Amino acid sequence: xxxxxxxxxxxxxxxxxxxxxxxxxxxxxxxxxxxxxxxxxxxxxxxxxxxxxxxxxxxxxxxxxxxxxxxxxxxxxxxxxxxxxxxxxxxxxxxxxxxxxx
Numbered sequence: 001x002x003x004x005x006x007x008x009x010x011x012x013x014x015x016x017x018x019x020x021x022x023x024x025x026x027x028x029x030x031x032x033x034x035x036x037x038x039x040x041x042x043x044x045x046x047x048x049x050x051x052x053x054x055x056x057x058x059x060x061x062x063x064x065x066x067x068x069x070x071x072x073x074x075x076x077x078x079x080x081x082x083x084x085x086x087x088x089x090x091x092x093x094x095x096x097x098x099x100x101x102x
Contacts, residue, residue: 004089006092010088011084011085011088015080022072022073025069027039040059043065043066
């Protein structure tokens with residue numbers, strides 16, 4: 001597969017950022033539901049302090065975010081980089097280029 005170099009750097013930065021966030025939040029691929037709920041609550045409380053509102057205002061978004069990071073943590077670095085590259089490729093390709101990829 002030939003990679004578009006202009007997208008490789010962006011995919012790398014996105015991958016590095018995701019890996020750092022996973023490390024910072026101490027997310028593990030085998031996190032229990034209880035551990036996920038605890039992290040979601042911590043993040044909601046932090047959002048309340050930062051942006052105001054109520055904890056319940058942030059539960060849906062933070063729950064999705066944490067669960068998404070748990071799923072991403074199950075990928076190795078190469079798989080995550082490929083996933084990010086593929087998403088960027090779709091977002092940055094013309095209609096005709098996308099048709100050719102099908």
